[in-house]
Amino acid sequence: xxxxxxxxxxxxxxxxxxxxxxxxxxxxxxxxxxxxxxxxxxxxxxxxxxxxxxxxxxxxxxxxxxxxxxxxxxxxxxxxxxxxxxxxxxxxxxxxxxxxxxxxxxxxxxxxxxxxxxxxxxxxxxxxxxxxxxxxxxxxxxxxxxxxxxxxxxxxxxxxxxxxxxxxxxxxxxxxxxxxxxxxxxxxxxxxxxxxxxxxxxxxxxxxxxxxxxxxxxxxxxxxxxxxxxxxxxxxxxxxxxxxxxxxxxxxxxxxxxxxxxxxxxxxxxxxxxxxxxxxxxxxxxxxxxxxxxxxxxxxxxxxxxxxxxxxxxxxxxxxxxxxxxxxxxxxxxxxxxxxxxx
Amino acid sequence: xxxxxxxxxxxxxxxxxxxxxxxxxxxxxxxxxxxxxxxxxxxxxxxxxxxxxxxxxxxxxxxxxxxxxxxxxxxxxxxxxxxxxxxxxxxxxxxxxxxxxxxxxxxxxxxxxxxxxxxxxxxxxxxxxxxxxxxxxxxxxxxxxxxxxxxxxxxxxxxxxxxxxxxxxxxxxxxxxxxxxxxxxxxxxxxxxxxxxxxxxxxxxxxxxxxxxxxxxxxxxxxxxxxxxxxxxxxxxxxxxxxxxxxxxxxxxxxxxxxxxxxxxxxxxxxxxxxxxxxxxxxxxxxxxxxxxxxxxxxxxxxxxxxxxxxxxxxxxxxxxxxxxxxxxxxxxxxxxxxxxxx
Numbered sequence: 001x002x003x004x005x006x007x008x009x010x011x012x013x014x015x016x017x018x019x020x021x022x023x024x025x026x027x028x029x030x031x032x033x034x035x036x037x038x039x040x041x042x043x044x045x046x047x048x049x050x051x052x053x054x055x056x057x058x059x060x061x062x063x064x065x066x067x068x069x070x071x072x073x074x075x076x077x078x079x080x081x082x083x084x085x086x087x088x089x090x091x092x093x094x095x096x097x098x099x100x101x102x103x104x105x106x107x108x109x110x111x112x113x114x115x116x117x118x119x120x121x122x123x124x125x126x127x128x129x130x131x132x133x134x135x136x137x138x139x140x141x142x143x144x145x146x147x148x149x150x151x152x153x154x155x156x157x158x159x160x161x162x163x164x165x166x167x168x169x170x171x172x173x174x175x176x177x178x179x180x181x182x183x184x185x186x187x188x189x190x191x192x193x194x195x196x197x198x199x200x201x202x203x204x205x206x207x208x209x210x211x212x213x214x215x216x217x218x219x220x221x222x223x224x225x226x227x228x229x230x231x232x233x234x235x236x237x238x239x240x241x242x243x244x245x246x247x248x249x250x251x252x253x254x255x256x257x258x259x260x261x262x263x264x265x266x267x268x269x270x271x272x273x274x275x276x277x278x279x280x281x282x283x284x285x286x287x288x289x290x291x292x293x294x295x296x297x298x299x300x301x302x303x304x305x306x307x308x309x310x311x312x313x314x315x316x317x318x319x320x321x322x323x324x325x326x327x328x329x330x331x332x333x334x335x336x337x338x339x340x341x342x343x
Numbered sequence: 344x345x346x347x348x349x350x351x352x353x354x355x356x357x358x359x360x361x362x363x364x365x366x367x368x369x370x371x372x373x374x375x376x377x378x379x380x381x382x383x384x385x386x387x388x389x390x391x392x393x394x395x396x397x398x399x400x401x402x403x404x405x406x407x408x409x410x411x412x413x414x415x416x417x418x419x420x421x422x423x424x425x426x427x428x429x430x431x432x433x434x435x436x437x438x439x440x441x442x443x444x445x446x447x448x449x450x451x452x453x454x455x456x457x458x459x460x461x462x463x464x465x466x467x468x469x470x471x472x473x474x475x476x477x478x479x480x481x482x483x484x485x486x487x488x489x490x491x492x493x494x495x496x497x498x499x500x501x502x503x504x505x506x507x508x509x510x511x512x513x514x515x516x517x518x519x520x521x522x523x524x525x526x527x528x529x530x531x532x533x534x535x536x537x538x539x540x541x542x543x544x545x546x547x548x549x550x551x552x553x554x555x556x557x558x559x560x561x562x563x564x565x566x567x568x569x570x571x572x573x574x575x576x577x578x579x580x581x582x583x584x585x586x587x588x589x590x591x592x593x594x595x596x597x598x599x600x601x602x603x604x605x606x607x608x609x610x611x612x613x614x615x616x617x618x619x620x621x622x623x624x625x626x627x628x629x630x631x632x633x634x635x636x637x638x639x640x641x642x643x644x645x646x647x648x649x650x651x652x653x654x655x656x657x658x659x660x661x662x663x664x665x666x667x668x669x670x671x672x673x674x675x676x677x678x679x680x681x682x683x684x685x686x
Contacts, residue, residue: 004447006475015446015473018454026433028489031469038469040390040487047383047390049470051485053438057477090369095396095483104347104360111361124367126374126381127392129483130358132349132587134400140438140483142394144383146371168591276364276553 034248035078035154035233036084037145047151048145050081056136064180067106069209070139071113077235078143079121080213084233085154086221087147089213091126092118095140118129121215129281137333151222153231153292158249162229162293162314167217168307169261170238171277174284175269176201176208182273204265211288217308219292224301237283240335241291242321249293252319254283255312258326282323284335357604361602377591378497379427379575389495391488393424399479407523410449412552413482414456421486422464423556423631427576428497430490431566432556434469435461438483438619440476464558464647496566496574496635501592503638505572505657510560512604513581513648514620517627518612519544519551525616547608554631560651561633567644580628585664588636595662596674598625598655601669625666625676 006014019033031039037048054060054074062070075092082089094114098107118125123143131188183196200204213233222227230249232241238260246253260281270277289307292312303311312324322330349357363374364436374382380391397403397417418435425432437457441450445559451580458665466486514547526539535628556576564571573592577586581598589596613620636657637645656669665673 001447003450005446006441006443006450009447014447018450018473019468022468025465026467026468030468032467033470038434038436040469043676049434049436049485049487051436051438051470051472053440053472053474053481053483055440055474055476055481058440058475069427077523090371091392093381093392093394093485095394097396097398097401097481098349100588102349103344104349104352104357106355107349124369124372125362125365126367126372126383127376127394129394130354131398131403133398135478138396138440138481140394140396142392142485144392154514159455164373188475200621218437224642254373257362287352297657317464327629 007175013246017143021083028297031154036081037084037087038150042271044149045094045281046147046149048082048085048087048147050078051140051142052078054139056138060218061184062137064184065209067109068113068116071110071212072117074139074141075114075117075121075123076213077288078141079117079123080211080214080233082143082145082212083215083218084231084290085145085147086151086228087145089121089143089145091121091124091144092125093142094125095129097138098132099133099135100138102137123211135325148259151227153228154248154250155230155232155245156292158230158245158251158314159295160251160316161296163296163299163302163310164253164255164312165294165302165308165316166234166238166261166289166311167214168192168287168289169263169266169279169288170234170287171270171284172204172207172263172266173286174280176204176206176268177286178273179204180208180267201265201269203263203268208286211286211287214290220305224305226294226298226301228294231290231292234289234291235285237285238291241331243335246321249314250317252315252317253312253321254315254324255322256324259267259309259310259311261311264292358529366647374497374684380429380430382495387492389490389492391425391428391430391490392419392485394483394485395421395424396397397482399481404527405480407527409551410452411456411459412452415553417482417484418457418460418464418466419554419556420631421484422460422466422558423554423578424574425488426485426556426558426561427491427574427633428488429494429561429571429574430488432464432466432486432488434467434487436470436607437468437486440481442476442478442480444456445480464480464556494570496571497591498573498575498588499591499659501594501636502574502638503587503594503659504639504658505595506639506642506653507598507647507652507655507657508635508645509577509604509632509654510557511630511632512606512609513577513607513630513632514613514627515547515550515606516554516629517576517623518609519547519549521616522547522612523551544608544612546606547612551629554629556631557633557644563648568639569637569644569646571637574635575631577630577632578628580626581634582625582676583628584634586675586678588634589664592657595658595659595660596655596664597658597666597667598665602652602654604652604654622665
């Protein structure tokens, strides 16, 4: 049999290969593969479904991730996908595989975090699966939510002249991860004496370890009467998500370096690690902020939103996707975000 | 921290520990943890949700499981859970984690099997997740279906004097697995010359490698106007499933050894392997047949069903759960089925 390495096609290439040509047969399948959630249901109230697989050694490192935080985060990232469709998360299923390294008490900690997130986001745990595993911890969460059909925001609705908006700030979770990785290396070389030094970096650590899906932004949009033309959550990095929206909406974009929202701790950490701050901001993943587009006519309404920033505008498709630097250069936006299938 | 080994509490003990005391908050959560599916929705048409995690080395062995069969089976076992609620499966999400051992072509084979099952059971693939893994193949499928509220069959509805019924035959998949394991051992000891000897055992092999959820039985029940008082699919073995139904329905049961439906190849293989056939039939898992109870008044209607056998009746709770042997002895039914968390 021919053998094509997965890394040569990448995650999105693989998904494309495995899911192109799907034809759905059920009337209740409203929208399938290709967005933050699938959309189901026949009436005007739609059901949203999303699923995320989290594997030890790939998605999380238990040497610095407390199990409680892992449980919380696993729920949060799924809720974030429902939020990105402008929906309300309502239920989750939790499937876990555990090796003998794990005790009942450790799983109770994991579930403490899961239930904490459930309580915070108003989500019910409704089912799951529990199994042994050969190595490490496997978590698969499926989240189910709902939204009125006319309010659902897909990746494909961005239009020429729309404003490009981002909630909160970006690059923070990635800097939190880099800090944890650095302290892990220090600790491993010197276990007897080393104490991790997280002084002054509590915010970026929390951004990585305990991300918050922006349920509040969806509520603000609702109150302001704004339905974004497109929306996605920033899990793989701003550049990767911009590409998703532009590709699926068949448009281009201009995003301005000077407008990227960046926290002070993110900037400080990038400097300390000698990393380019703009690169960190556009390629760092796991912030779970919302990237969305609104019609230009909504400009004044958007300015009144709390913790939302306009970072650019949608261009015509043939104008491509570019970051406009402070020096007025245009740099093409390419996906450099996290990709679990690269080496 | 205290350390309790998971094997000391077992799968169901662990689930109990992790999910007892759940209180749901959403109106759309109709029925949560504790059955083959969760039940969601506000109107009379309910949404059914089930999830299954399949891990290489635990749930499947790729030395004798073709990837196409694995994909097919992964869908089939989820559809079976929806069928066990008397529902119709409509959508699945597929999350996979793959190590570098796997090529694009291998995953295409896996998906061929997934799509084959989707086509056969009228299910739409609507989403998923794709990731690298450190070791082996991880599959997590979530299946979504629907059923009218008054037709949903839970594990908790069996009543004293109800008839206990089983579709098809049992123990076959377990004998198929034993045959594959035997041939694997032969092959490993003698790779140059050994050819697996599956002559005359095609049926039990197919039962293990390509199980069929009994969609046809649900249709027959519908046509006959029968709504079972309880139903479950036989994934862990008849005895384990009987215990689920009796415990959740707060009843006992009597099941008759002479009435257990067993295929000729199952009996022949058990004899060849020197295994007790009744033990194989009541403890062998993965047949994905349906175990259900119906009121005694339905006796004549049940006799007219194709491929369904009455194997016993529901007793009062204090009478316990017993298998009545051919020699008229009563043997207590205890869960000896497959348990992925035992050593």
